[in-house]
Amino acid sequence: MTDNIKSSSPTAPSRSTSTTSSSTTSSAAPVALPSDEALELLLSPDGYYTYLSIPKPDPSSSLTNPYLDAENSIIDLDQVKKNYRRLSLKHHPDRRGGNEETFRALNRAKIVLSSPKLRREYDLIGLDLEDDAEDHHDDHHASSENASGDASKTENEDKEHSNNNNQNKTETVMSHLASATLAGVLQMVVRTALMGVVSVLLSRYTILTIVTLGMLVFLSTRIYSALNVAAKGANVKLNLLSLKDVGVPLLIAVGVFSMFRGRRFVMENDISGGEDNQVIGDSTTVQETIYHSWTWTFWFGETLVMTLFIANSFEKRSPALLALFTTISGIFALWLRGQFWRYATLLGFQGVIALLVVLAFPIMEMILEQIVEEKMKKVGEKIRAHDARLRELQRKRNVGAAAASLD
Structure with missing residues (x-):
């Protein structure tokens, strides 16, 4: 069994070699046409294959031959470069009879046939739909070096690799x-977490509430100072519309204080006996203050802060949007309740x-x-x-x- 495996393993490269060689031998030498005819042929369906004399691969060949790579081996890249160099000498704008537009189309054909991703898209309808002026400019510069013999083979491969990477970085609509x-x-998620911290933690304790109110007032004064300096530099007077950013921290402070105050309404005093009772005559009493867990004052503060958090996510804040945000915040505040x-x-x-x-x-x-x-x-x-x-x-x-x- 082991001998059979060893004897059969060398056959895989031979199949791949034979397939590649057959595609190479079927590639005829390209015939350089006049620039106008060459451009017409390049822009026709499957014209990149036709003018560069590259056989168009069969899409099912990669499925029927397991030794053939689906993206690279079905096209002889060396033959593409070789045929491109021959034709570029004819159509280069600096040469007699050359044409810049034809040379651009020829260079684009080389790039598309050398890129598995672009070639796959080109094979769908036989036309190049991603050709643009920026690619033309870069490709024209690189191809001019190839035609004049100033660029080395390593530089060409690096440029082709970078072009492929740029194509892979192209993002789709989805x-x-x-x-x-x-x-x-x-x-x-971030704004909900921040709202939860304000509602559950900061508005519950007196010290945290005082610190929060102080920071919001300080932030409002800093915003006012910055706007005032900018207005003096531009010789513009501040108006109510320009001071809206100053009022946002103050309104948030009002909401935080409303939530804090909404937790401080006394519900009842519980009177019962106990060891630490206060002695009054012959009876013992103890008073325990119990607060409401939720009030409409707390709802108002939570709705106000939530509305401002949502509104700050949008640059344009029309009255209709503010009314919508207030309605949504009020509904959520009725359910959240801190x-x-x-x-x-x-x-x-x-x-x-x-x-x-x-x-x-x-x-x-x-x-x-x-x-x-x-x-x-x-x-x-x-x-x-x-x-x-x-x-x-x-x-x-x-x-x-x-x-x-x-x-």
């Missing part, structure tokens, strides 16, 4: 949407939402990518068929014109 959604959820376990429950729910965003969006992106690829393949087939019909009509028209000229 990734942007996922990032924005996750950032919004995390921001909501209780730790309810804030913990809300934070846990928001954490689950963040986890779902992280897990769901990549799956949605994969599904959407598959759907788009199937649609693009069908579009590519229609484009290729339409281009073939146009070329056939043009050929018949040329034949008819030639026959008419002979008559």
Whole structure:
């Protein structure tokens, strides 16, 4: 059994070598056309393969041949570079008969065929949809060095590697949407945690409340001083609209004090007997002060602070938005009521939402990518068929014109 495995293992490279060599031998030397005809051919469906004389790979070849790499071995990159150099000598703008636009298209063809990701996208419809001016500028500079012989092979490989990395860093619409959604959820988690600290901890104890109020007043004065200095430098007078940022810390201070005061309403005095009772005549009494656990004053303060926290997340604060934020904050304040376990429950729910965003969006992106690829393949087939019909009509028209000229 071991001998069979050892004897069969050398056959894998031989298959890969034979496949690569067959694709290399099938690549004919490119024929340089006039610049106008070359540009027309490059911009036609699958024109990158046609003009560079590179056989278009069969998408199913990587599935039928297990020794063939699905991204790199189906294209002979050395042949792509070799054919590109031959054609670039013809179409370089500094040479006679060269054309800058044709040279750009030729250089773009080399980049697309050398990149597995770009080549995969190009094969869908046979057209290059990601060509832009910035890539043209960078590629023109790199290709000019190649054509003039000033750049070494190592530098060319490094540039191609950096181009591939830049393409891999390109973000899709779904990734942007996922990032924005996750950032919004995390921001909501942070503000909920901060609101919980204020409601559960800072407004419960007298010392913490006094320190919090002092810091908020100090922050308000610092903001006013900064705005005043900026207004004097610009020779502008401060108005109520410009002082709105000064009032936000003061309003938060009002909300914190309202929550603190809402916990200090006496509910009843409990009178009972005990060892530490105060002796009054023949009877013993003890008084224990009991406060309300929640009041409407506390609700007002919690609603006010929560509304300001939400409003600070938005640059534009219209009256309609403020009314909406106040309504939402009031509803949540009725349920939260400054209780730790309810804030913990809300934070846990928001954490689950963040986890779902992280897990769901990549799956949605994969599904959407598959759907788009199937649609693009069908579009590519229609484009290729339409281009073939146009070329056939043009050929018949040329034949008819030639026959008419002979008559």
